[in-house]
Amino acid sequence: MKKTALYIILLLIFSSILIFYPKKIEETEYLFDTIVTVYAYSLFPNKAKNAINKVFAEMKRIDTLDAPYIISGNYSDDVIYLIQRGVDIGYETDGAFDITVGTLMKAWGRFEKPIIPSPEKIKDALSKVNFKKILIKGDSLILPQGYLIDLGGIAKGYAIDRGVEILRKNGITSSLINAGGDIGITGPKPFHRKWKVGIRNPRGDGVIGYIEMDAGFIATSGDYERYFILNGKRYHHIVNPKTGYPARDAVSTTVIAPTGLQADAYSTAVFVMGKYGINFLKNHHLEGFCIIPSGDSLVYMKTDGFKLMGRKK
Numbered sequence: 001m002k003k004t005a006l007y008i009i010l011l012l013i014f015s016s017i018l019i020f021y022p023k024k025i026e027e028t029e030y031l032f033d034t035i036v037t038v039y040a041y042s043l044f045p046n047k048a049k050n051a052i053n054k055v056f057a058e059m060k061r062i063d064t065l066d067a068p069y070i071i072s073g074n075y076s077d078d079v080i081y082l083i084q085r086g087v088d089i090g091y092e093t094d095g096a097f098d099i100t101v102g103t104l105m106k107a108w109g110r111f112e113k114p115i116i117p118s119p120e121k122i123k124d125a126l127s128k129v130n131f132k133k134i135l136i137k138g139d140s141l142i143l144p145q146g147y148l149i150d151l152g153g154i155a156k157g158y159a160i161d162r163g164v165e166i167l168r169k170n171g172i173t174s175s176l177i178n179a180g181g182d183i184g185i186t187g188p189k190p191f192h193r194k195w196k197v198g199i200r201n202p203r204g205d206g207v208i209g210y211i212e213m214d215a216g217f218i219a220t221s222g223d224y225e226r227y228f229i230l231n232g233k234r235y236h237h238i239v240n241p242k243t244g245y246p247a248r249d250a251v252s253t254t255v256i257a258p259t260g261l262q263a264d265a266y267s268t269a270v271f272v273m274g275k276y277g278i279n280f281l282k283n284h285h286l287e288g289f290c291i292i293p294s295g296d297s298l299v300y301m302k303t304d305g306f307k308l309m310g311r312k313k
Contacts, residue, residue: 021190022043025045031059032179034180035179035180038052038167039175039178041189048172050170051166055167055177062159065082069148087099087134089265089269091131096241099131100128102147102150103124103126104125105148106125106148110226111236114228128147157182157259157260157262160183161261164217175187181219183260184260185214188215197212200222203224207310209311211306211309217262221253221254222252222253223246223251238268248274249272250270250292251291253271253289254289255281255288256286256288266284277290281303289306
């Protein structure tokens with residue numbers, strides 16, 4: 001009799017745990033030329049799915065803002081805001097991040113085909129790269145002749161900011177948005193468990209390690225996302241605004257920042273800076289991790305507060 005009573009009690013406890021344990025919801029879309037996945041835990045799955053649908057609707061709207069280049073004209077508040085933030089970060093990074101690289105991206109064909117522009121074409125495109133030439137008056141954008149703005153290094157992070165805001169407003173406090181390495185987290189998993197964010201192996205399968213986060217924003221830039229190899233040399237989409245060619249002083253850079261927009265832009269800038277990017281992060285009280293090429297080897301560099309776990313040699 002006692003065993004039966006104990007069994008019933010345990011069954012009731014187990015059943016109550018199942019009933020009140022948040023359900024995991026996962027939805028995926030293809031946006032910003034990458035796979036975007038939203039993970040959420042909620043006691044009310046339909047409510048979570050509705051919130052995720054709102055997130056994707058907003059991210060789709062933002063994805064159309066830059067199609068693919070911006071020229072002089074009148075624009076919405078979102079576009080003007082992104083351009084102004086791009087200019088601000090251009091100054092912060094001493095030009096390592098420059099949203100006027102549109103002419104360079106166009107010259108390279110956005111790295112969709114294995115074609116290398118001529119030195120003359122690169123030189124001409126470089127003459128139209130300088131974020132300091134951007135002029136904003138109200139909703140008007142004024143650019144010098146031939147300039148093209150590319151918001152590709154900042155729009156995805158902004159979309160994650162908006163997505164996180166939407167999830168929180170809809171009461172989803174345990175969720176993660178992953179947009180091709182740009183990540184925003186509203187809060188920890190159930191029972192205060194942290195999310196594990198893997199750092200991709202840039203020259204192999206799997207991850208080289210992971211960090212644990214319960215909330216915040218993190219972004220990784222790498223030379224393995226969009227690239228081609230010609231004559232044994234890798235040409236990737238992260239262009240150095242000062243040389244006109246793909247940045248060569250990093251293989252992968254990861255940055256934790258107060259917003260998704262900042263994480264997105266800073267990870268690109270630090271990639272261009274290479275080994276000097278760690279000093280930039282320290283000076284701006286940011287945490288990050290860089291993989292730097294050194295001959296035939298790769299060197300790992302990180303800030304003191306970046307806790308890489310499970311690192312694989």
